[in-house]
Amino acid sequence: MPDPDWPLALHAVLAARGVTLASYVPDAGHAALIRAAEDDPSMRTVALSTEEEGVALAAGAWIGGGRSVLLMQSSGVGNCLNMLSLIRTGRFPFLTLVTMRGEWGEFNPWQVPMSEATAPAFELMGVQVHRVERAEDAAPTVDAAAASAFEGGSAVAVLLAQRLIGSKSFGEAPK
Amino acid sequence: MSGGMETRLDRRAVVARLLSDRGETVAVSGLGSPSWDVAAPGDHPRNVYLWGAMGGCVAMALGLALARPDVPVLAVTGDGEMMMGVGSLAVVAAQAPANLTIVVLDNGEYGETGAQRAHTAPNAPNRADLAALAAASGIRAARTVTTEAELEALAGEIPTRSAGPVFAAVTVAPGPAPRAAIANALKDMGHGRVRTRLALGLSAT
Numbered sequence: 294m295p296d297p298d299w300p301l302a303l304h305a306v307l308a309a310r311g312v313t314l315a316s317y318v319p320d321a322g323h324a325a326l327i328r329a330a331e332d333d334p335s336m337r338t339v340a341l342s343t344e345e346e347g348v349a350l351a352a353g354a355w356i357g358g359g360r361s362v363l364l365m366q367s368s369g370v371g372n373c374l375n376m377l378s379l380i381r382t383g384r385f386p387f388l389t390l391v392t393m394r395g396e397w398g399e400f401n402p403w404q405v406p407m408s409e410a411t412a413p414a415f416e417l418m419g420v421q422v423h424r425v426e427r428a429e430d431a432a433p434t435v436d437a438a439a440a441s442a443f444e445g446g447s448a449v450a451v452l453l454a455q456r457l458i459g460s461k462s463f464g465e466a467p468k
Numbered sequence: 469m470s471g472g473m474e475t476r477l478d479r480r481a482v483v484a485r486l487l488s489d490r491g492e493t494v495a496v497s498g499l500g501s502p503s504w505d506v507a508a509p510g511d512h513p514r515n516v517y518l519w520g521a522m523g524g525c526v527a528m529a530l531g532l533a534l535a536r537p538d539v540p541v542l543a544v545t546g547d548g549e550m551m552m553g554v555g556s557l558a559v560v561a562a563q564a565p566a567n568l569t570i571v572v573l574d575n576g577e578y579g580e581t582g583a584q585r586a587h588t589a590p591n592a593p594n595r596a597d598l599a600a601l602a603a604a605s606g607i608r609a610a611r612t613v614t615t616e617a618e619l620e621a622l623a624g625e626i627p628t629r630s631a632g633p634v635f636a637a638v639t640v641a642p643g644p645a646p647r648a649a650i651a652n653a654l655k656d657m658g659h660g661r662v663r664t665r666l667a668l669g670l671s672a673t
Binding site for chain 2: 313314337339342343347348350353356358359375379384385446
C-alpha cells in the first residue's frame with residue numbers, strides 16, 4: 294500500500310534541511326504539505342499571486358540566509374521561465390516541488406500543454422529535474438534535491454507525478 | 469508635466485537622498501535605471517542590483533525582509549517593473565513585513581526602451597495610480613511622493629524597521645539619467661549575492 298502520509302514526510306524532510314520559508318500558489322496535491330507548513334511554527338508560508346514571485350522570493354531569502362521551497366503545480370512552471378534567469382545568472386540555490394497535472398486521468402485538457410512542457414522548460418532554464426512516481430520515493434528524492442540545492446548550490450525541481458497524487462485529490466470535475 | 473505647475477523630482481537625487489541615511493539597509497533595485505540610480509551614490513555591499521528578472525524586485529526584497537527581520541530592506545524600482553509584478557503588493561500586504569519599504573520611481577514611461585508611454589503616464593484621465601493600487605492591495609502606508617518634504621519623511625522611515633510595509637510612488641521627471649560606472653555586482657549577480665551575504669554576517673554559501 295502506498296503511504297498516504299508522504300506529504301507529511303516531505304514536510305519533515307524540508308524542516309530537517311533547514312527550510313523556513315514555503316511559498317506557494319495553491320494546488321490540491323500540495324494541500325497537505327501546505328497545511329503541515331502552516332502548522333509548523335518554525336516555517337513561514339507565503340501565498341503568492343503568481344509563481345514567478347516565488348522564484349524571486351527564494352533568491353532574496355537566500356541572500357538573507359533563509360532556505361526556502363516553492364510549491365506549485367505544473368501549469369505554474371510556465372509562469373516562472375524568465376524569472377529563472379535570476380536563479381541562473383546569480384547561481385542561487387533553488388528548490389521547487391511541482392505537482393503534475395495533465396498526465397494521468399486528467400479531466401481538464403487545459404492542463405496538458407504545460408504538463409508536457411514542464412520538465413523540458415526547467416531543463417532549458419538550467420534547473421535539474423527529478424521525478425517521483427511512487428510514494429516511498431517522495432521523501433528520499435526531496436531530501437536529495439534539498440541537499441543538491443542547499444549544500445551543492447544547484448537549482449532543482451522535483452516533479453510529483455499525477456499518479457502519485459491520485460485523481461481523488463482534485464475534487465469534482467467541472468460540470 | 470501638470471500644466472507646467474510642478475517641478476518633478478529628479479530620480480538620481482531622490483535615490484541619493486533615500487540612501488544617504490540608510491544605516492544597515494539592504495537596497496534591492498529593479499532592472500534598468502533604478503539599478504543605476506542605486507549605484508550612482510556609490511556602490512555598496514548591501515546593494516543588490518537586478519538587471520533582468522522584470523517584475524521580481526518587490527518579491528525578492530520581500531524574501532530578504534522575511535529572512536532578516538532585523539535588517540531594513542528597501543526595494544527601489546520603476547513603474548514599468550512594478551506593473552509587471554503588481555500582484556506582489558498583495559503578497560507583501562499579507563506578510564506585513566515591518567522592515568520593508570517599497571519605492572517606485574514613477575516617470576510614467578518605459579525609459580529604457582525609447583520612452584514609450586506607460587500605464588502611469590501623467591495627465592492621462594485613465595492613468596494607473598500606483599499608490600492607490602498598493603493601498604487597494606492592503607498596504608496601508610501607501611502614498612504618492614511629489615515634494616522634498618514628503619521625500620524627507622520617507623527617508624526617515626526606511627532605516628527604522630518598524631514603519632513597514634511602506635509603499636511610496638515617487639513622481640520623478642521623465643528622461644534618461646546618465647549611466648554611472650557599472651558596478652561589478654550589477655554585471656555579476658553571482659558576485660553580488662555573495663558580497664551581500666557576507667555583509668549580513670553570513671557564510672558565502
